[in-house]
Amino acid sequence: DTAVSQTPKYLVTQMGNDKSIKCEQNLGHDTMYWYKQDSKKFLKIMFSYNNKELIINETVPNRFSPKSPDKAHLNLHINSLELGDSAVYFCASSKRGTARTDTQYFGPGTRLTVL
Amino acid sequence: AQTVTQSQPEMSVQEAETVTLSCTYDTSENNYYLFWYKQPPSRQMILVIRQEAYKQQNATENRFSVNFQKAAKSFSLKISDSQLGDTAMYFCAFMKLYFGNEKLTFGTGTRLTIIP
Numbered sequence: 001d002t003a004v005s006q007t008p009k010y011l012v013t014q015m016g017n018d019k020s021i022k023c024e025q026n027l028g029h030d031t032m033y034w035y036k037q038d039s040k041k042f043l044k045i046m047f048s049y050n051n052k053e054l055i056i057n058e059t060v061p062n063r064f065s066p067k068s069p070d071k072a073h074l075n076l077h078i079n080s081l082e083l084g085d086s087a088v089y090f091c092a093s094s095k096r097g098t099a100r101t102d103t104q105y106f107g108p109g110t111r112l113t114v115l
Numbered sequence: 116a117q118t119v120t121q122s123q124p125e126m127s128v129q130e131a132e133t134v135t136l137s138c139t140y141d142t143s144e145n146n147y148y149l150f151w152y153k154q155p156p157s158r159q160m161i162l163v164i165r166q167e168a169y170k171q172q173n174a175t176e177n178r179f180s181v182n183f184q185k186a187a188k189s190f191s192l193k194i195s196d197s198q199l200g201d202t203a204m205y206f207c208a209f210m211k212l213y214f215g216n217e218k219l220t221f222g223t224g225t226r227l228t229i230i231p
Contacts, residue, residue, distance in 0.1 A: 031217060041154075041204060045218040056218055090160060094217065102148065102210065104219060106160035 003027050004107035006091050012113045013081055021076045021110045023091030030095055031055075032074035033104060034066060037088040046089075049074055050096070081114045088112070117142045117209050121222035128197055129230050135182075136192045136225045138207030144168075146212035149183065149190045150219070155203040163205070166190065168212075194227075202229045 004025045013019050025032065033056075034046040048056035049068040063079045078085060091107040118141045128134040140149070151163040166174045166183050173181050178195045194201055207222040 033218070035219075041224050043206065043219075043221040048218060088158065096217070102217060103150070103162060103165055105162070109158045109160075
């Protein structure tokens with residue numbers, strides 16, 4: 001009964017390819033996020049969606065396109081992959097309300113390696 | 116913009132000892148949340164403890180407690196009776212209390228090693 005799941009866990013691909021990472025949560029949350037963790041372990045927000053609506057879009061290249069088909073899913077599609085896209089990508093979810101519900105719960109991460 | 120600073124890149128402590136990890140932050144907001152997340156070698160991000168800024172009482176979760184000093188903008192994590200399973204990267208994080216901007220701003224992390 002995984003709370004926030006991501007597929008795949010590992011992704012190795014060539015420069016220039018297009019790839020997608022999928023995220024699903026079964027916590028009944030209404031907000032989902034994508035974070036990027038670079039090689040120095042620094043975590044930074046990329047996007048967030050609330051009830052399928054984009055609410056945060058940090059300065060991310062437009063090669064990255066999130067899509068939320070419903071409240072439980074948030075996918076990340078990356079076009080024309082570059083070497084600098086190599087990182088661990090984390091999906092997270094939360095429910096708006098109090099600190100207890102606003103707490104973000106993370107998926108296991110997807111390690112993307114671009115060769 | 117908010118910033119979070121963790122000034123200790125690495126720490127190590129003997130098993131069963133107590134260790135304190137430091138975190139300071141900068142914000143002009145009055146209402147916000149603070150969190151500590153743990154990332155063991157498995158890579159999973161695990162919530163350790165959370166604190167609402169409007170609460171003066173420091174949060175505790177079993178062996179984990181915080182020292183929240185709002186005026187000083189300081190939020191340290193104390194781990195008591197440390198265990199081998201506490202070995203991990205620890206991230207301090209800040210979140211504004213504002214609908215539409217619930218992003219977490221993270222510090223750079225502290226790598227904690229518990230020595231048997």
